[in-house]
Amino acid sequence: MERTALDLWVGMFVVAGIGALVVLAMKVGNLSTYNVSESYQLQAYFTNIGGLKPQASIKSAGVLVGRVTGITLDTERYEAKVVMSIDKRYQFPKDTFANILTSGLLGEQYIGLAPGGENDMLKAGEVIKKTQSAVVLEDLIGKFLYSKAEGSK
Amino acid sequence: MAVVRSLRGIGARVINAVWRIGFGSRFFLMTLVYSGTSFRRFRLIVREMFSSGVMSLIIILVAGMFVGMVLGLQGYETLKRYGSESALGTLVALSLVRELGPVLAALLFASRAGSAMTAEIGLMKATEQLSAMEMMAVNPIARVVAPRFWAGVISLPLLTAMFSSMGVFGGYVVGVVLIGVDEGSFWSQMQAAVDFQHDVMNGVIKSFVFGVAVTVIALFEGYDAPPTAEGVSGATTRTVVESSLAILILDFILTAFMFRGD
Incomplete structure (x- = not known):
């Protein structure tokens, strides 16, 4: 198994997607003001x-x-x-x-x-x-x- | 005689539809059964994620941005009448996270990636690549279908999250930067109204369900397509039509379950 340019693109895609979720949670949602x-x-x-x-x-x-x-x-x-x-x-x-x-x-x-x-x-x-x-x-x-x-x- | 013939035609259509539903369900089950093998060869899933997920990025991001901008503009016009422009952030974020994000991203995904999947598999069938695989004792469902299925199911929730974030950003650009709604109340009202579990996570669950529906329909249509040029083009059309309808109907059902006023 070698690393390819494809892996880089897909990795960037996954990171961006998870980043967007984090943005939704922290900036849009109320997770940042949550302390249980x-x-x-x-x-x-x-x-x-x-x-x-x-x-x-x-x-x-x-x-x-x-x-x-x-x-x-x-x-x-x-x-x-x-x-x-x-x-x-x-x-x-x-x-x-x-x-x-x-x-x-x-x-x-x-x-x-x-x-x-x-x-x-x-x-x-x-x-x-x-x-x-x-x-x-x-x-x-x-x-x-x-x-x-x-x-x- | 014409009556008998048309009745016969209707009957044949119904039977054919039921047949396809049965075959489709079996196809879905086989895909799940053989997913284990395709997870062991994760490289295949990564390659399909590139062609269905990464390649859909531009359309998703641009569309999300503009949907958010339109929401900001229209929402402002209406909210201004009631003197509650500060609720613009709530309006933009809630409508994107709950409904527009999952639904529009799935519709775009169906027409951008789903149709490509159908055409690809239909052509593989038409050129007898699938039969060739079977000859070599390679199961085409494990090798071709399951990786595409999982790539779609993983990609769509990620694309949806990006769509919604871009939309919120678009609403911010129009509402705060261009029109001049107060920035503090834009974000704080949004954060007060959007609940992570109730809104954001339900949106993710929705997009996951849509991902399953769109990819299964696209793959099945390709697999079931008549092996001719005409058949493949018809299957591609059916993919877009059926998955769009499935998304909208499923959205209603899921919304009825998730957001039934509490």
């Missing part, structure tokens, strides 16, 4: 999660601190149980408030964490007690119409 190793899990119960999806971002003061990893319906209390994986670098007090917010008027939904003032920090696997559900537009309109009807009487 250093995180811990928190849970929260919401009466209504609206349009929250797995992989939705979790932000505190606008900074991305983690991602939603799982959403299930807890049939004991009939509330949505949201599992969040939070970056190990960030610790939150026990009385942290979890809100489901919307980025922009029609944007993606995410969880906003508003830290409280307690000194004890939430540990891995613990539950965030204070939560606020997503604002559902239909409910809002319903409330508005109801209050209008009340007022006009």
Whole structure:
């Protein structure tokens, strides 16, 4: 077996193809902002999660601190149980408030964490007690119409 | 009588089609069975990768670049109306990585490399090279078909990745450099929206499936071609038609499985 010019061309072709994949992963995709190793899990119960999806971002003061990893319906209390994986670098007090917010008027939904003032920090696997559900537009309109009807009487 | 004759004609066509599907499936299975031998002679695969992969580079890169540029231009015109030009990167990257990249690269590959494969094998058959190989106890499927099959299956995902990257670059050139969309939001919105596993890897899986479909159709048409000049030219046409249809139909099926809203 000898090396030929053909091998060089095919080698260049394969390298370019894999390079393009790496570009797609790093520059176009989100692989470069992916760190799975250093995180811990928190849970929260919401009466209504609206349009929250797995992989939705979790932000505190606008900074991305983690991602939603799982959403299930807890049939004991009939509330949505949201599992969040939070970056190990960030610790939150026990009385942290979890809100489901919307980025922009029609944007993606995410969880906003508003830290409280307690000194004890939430540990891995613990539950965030204070939560606020997503604002559902239909409910809002319903409330508005109801209050209008009340007022006009 | 004319009715009977036309009915007979339809029946013959149907039976012939089923026959071909059966023979094609057996052909595909034989190709897989004999791939072991062709992997032991990897040099053959490398040579076919040169003729189907490397030689398709220029058309893939240029086409990808221009598709991305068109996407950038059209996307900008539409997004501007809603004041969300910053989502241009998302639009370009998602449509390329998920759909346009795999589909267009496969269509180009089918017409550039697939038709060549059919013509080559059809001519080999017409000039009785395949029978000569059988005479020498060389299995033509192991020696001729399987290396081309694997070369196509390996090349197409690589070509698709290059097509998509070139397309994103084309969208960048038009959107950011020429029109002046903010560069930071172009890339950051794109990175926020494109998920490596969900989008990029599914695109790779798609192109792999298309690679299998295109090469099997091309090789089978060549192998099954009537050994005449007319037969080979007809087989080449059928390769392009059938593989284009197969790509588009498979794309719908795969998309329905992969991106069914979650």
